[in-house]
Amino acid sequence: MGFLMARRTGRRPGNPDTRESILASARETFAEKGYDGASIRAIATGAGVDPALVHHYFGTKDKLFLAAMRAPLDPAELIDAAADGDRAEVGTRFVRLFLRIWDGPGGAAGVALLRSAVGAEWTTTLFREFVVTQILRRAVPKLGLGDEQGPLRITLAASQMVGIAMARYVIKVEPLASAPSEVIVAAVGPSVQRYLVGDLPGVFDQSEPSRVR
Amino acid sequence: MGFLMARRTGRRPGNPDTRESILASARETFAEKGYDGASIRAIATGAGVDPALVHHYFGTKDKLFLAAMRAPLDPAELIDAAADGDRAEVGTRFVRLFLRIWDGPGGAAGVALLRSAVGAEWTTTLFREFVVTQILRRAVPKLGLGDEQGPLRITLAASQMVGIAMARYVIKVEPLASAPSEVIVAAVGPSVQRYLVGDLPGVFDQSEPSRVR
DNA sequence: CCAGGAATTCATCTACCGTTGAGTTCAACA
DNA sequence: TGTTGAACTCAACGGTAGATGAATTCCTGG
Numbered sequence: 013m014g015f016l017m018a019r020r021t022g023r024r025p026g027n028p029d030t031r032e033s034i035l036a037s038a039r040e041t042f043a044e045k046g047y048d049g050a051s052i053r054a055i056a057t058g059a060g061v062d063p064a065l066v067h068h069y070f071g072t073k074d075k076l077f078l079a080a081m082r083a084p085l086d087p088a089e090l091i092d093a094a095a096d097g098d099r100a101e102v103g104t105r106f107v108r109l110f111l112r113i114w115d116g117p118g119g120a121a122g123v124a125l126l127r128s129a130v131g132a133e134w135t136t137t138l139f140r141e142f143v144v145t146q147i148l149r150r151a152v153p154k155l156g157l158g159d160e161q162g163p164l165r166i167t168l169a170a171s172q173m174v175g176i177a178m179a180r181y182v183i184k185v186e187p188l189a190s191a192p193s194e195v196i197v198a199a200v201g202p203s204v205q206r207y208l209v210g211d212l213p214g215v216f217d218q219s220e221p222s223r224v225r
Numbered sequence: 226m227g228f229l230m231a232r233r234t235g236r237r238p239g240n241p242d243t244r245e246s247i248l249a250s251a252r253e254t255f256a257e258k259g260y261d262g263a264s265i266r267a268i269a270t271g272a273g274v275d276p277a278l279v280h281h282y283f284g285t286k287d288k289l290f291l292a293a294m295r296a297p298l299d300p301a302e303l304i305d306a307a308a309d310g311d312r313a314e315v316g317t318r319f320v321r322l323f324l325r326i327w328d329g330p331g332g333a334a335g336v337a338l339l340r341s342a343v344g345a346e347w348t349t350t351l352f353r354e355f356v357v358t359q360i361l362r363r364a365v366p367k368l369g370l371g372d373e374q375g376p377l378r379i380t381l382a383a384s385q386m387v388g389i390a391m392a393r394y395v396i397k398v399e400p401l402a403s404a405p406s407e408v409i410v411a412a413v414g415p416s417v418q419r420y421l422v423g424d425l426p427g428v429f430d431q432s433e434p435s436r437v438r
Numbered sequence: 439c440c441a442g443g444a445a446t447t448c449a450t451c452t453a454c455c456g457t458t459g460a461g462t463t464c465a466a467c468a
Numbered sequence: 469t470g471t472t473g474a475a476c477t478c479a480a481c482g483g484t485a486g487a488t489g490a491a492t493t494c495c496t497g498g
Contacts, residue, residue: 063447065447183356265457
């Protein structure tokens with residue numbers, strides 16, 4: 013029991029890729045099968061390792077799911093990128109960036125999160141917390157919206173994006189699933205624009221912060 | 226072996242409510258836990274019967290799920306009711322009827338379907354078929370849309386409604402979850418209106434069927 | 439060279455799942 | 469009243485899930 017406890021001995025991790033390949037297999041399998049349908053055994057097989065190794069690295073299936081969802085879901089840059097620039101095109105810009113991410117390799121993680129978020133109850137509350145803390149609290153001040161109108165505006169826009177994600181990437185209903193992304197940008201952009209900074213007559217009595225149109 | 230085979234003998238069903246209480250418990254449990262998370266044992270307990278009785282009535286879990294989803298999901302009347310009337314307000318009218326159904330007791334079945342639709346794969350394809358056959362093929366002629374624009378317009382509107390259902394009834398994110406329905410109608414109605422019969426510049430080069438605006 | 443500890447695997451435990459089939463109760467007919 | 473057949477229960481089977489802990493390999497620091 014040397015008291016130089018700060019120094020660790022023993023084998024340094026020879027294959028740090030193994031942990032990452034487990035995470036990759038987990039993301040893929042969660043996206044395909046959902047949380048319940050994705051078994052640890054299948055994830056381990058997909059990564060070419062023993063199921064017990066998954067537990068060795070991540071403990072429980074819940075923690076594995078959280079670890080798999082952590083990295084690829086940082087909407088901060090998306091919000092920042094969409095918020096910077098002309099306020100009159102923030103909706104279109106946001107939809108374009110959103111589709112670029114989901115059409116890319118990161119989309120699998122999004123599908124996994126969406127699939128699993130509605131499966132069990134604890135993942136649903138997790139997803140709700142994620143939306144509130146990571147999106148609402150970040151986007152409201154970033155877009156200069158008041159605390160009165162802001163949350164409803166953001167959630168309205170978010171509901172439209174969730175709907176697009178569901179229809180295009182999860183349910184895969186045609187012609188939405190294989191439409192060019194710019195078609196969707198042109199169609200949905202104005203709606204998001206109106207939700208975020210446009211007039212919502214009948215929702216708010218005309219107040220100050222938006223005479224964009 | 227009398228050849229008057231049309232006549233049945235024996236005990237007439239004494240408790241036809243049992244079957245319905247199983248269906249009710251199934252809808253509730255499916256809505257809470259999703260398809261995988263809802264066990265037949267839990268459904269039976271919720272209905273106060275033996276698990277084997279569920280199989281006696283419905284055969285397999287799949288058939289029970291289909292039976293539980295069948296009745297409350299007939300969008301025909303919703304589509305008909307929304308399509309009849311002034312074309313300039315079809316979007317608002319549709320959103321209003323949609324929310325009326327989901328805010329009512331039938332909403333639990335909708336949540337169950339949505340939760341389960343993304344869980345397993347066969348339920349996803351089932352949901353896709355449901356959307357295509359029950360909504361697309363019905364709504365496109367009913368709204369007088371062409372085969373070129375119609376499907377995309379309908380799926381765009383459907384994506385917005387799915388997003389609202391997810392945000393308001395599944396994820397339950399505030400302030401959308403507890404907002405008065407008329408607020409959502411006022412906010413979302415114009416978007417659906419534009420998707421269905423409005424101009425979509427950049428999506429279709431202006432053709433004939435919509436100078437509603 | 440040697441000892442320690444991380445990386446990895448094997449066999450196994452416990453629990454719950456959907457499903458089955460035999461058995462029991464009991465109202466309605468002949 | 470005796471028979472029928474539906475409503476309903478009990479006990480169990482086979483399968484698979486997540487999780488555990490001991491055993492094995494093998495790099496690495498001393």
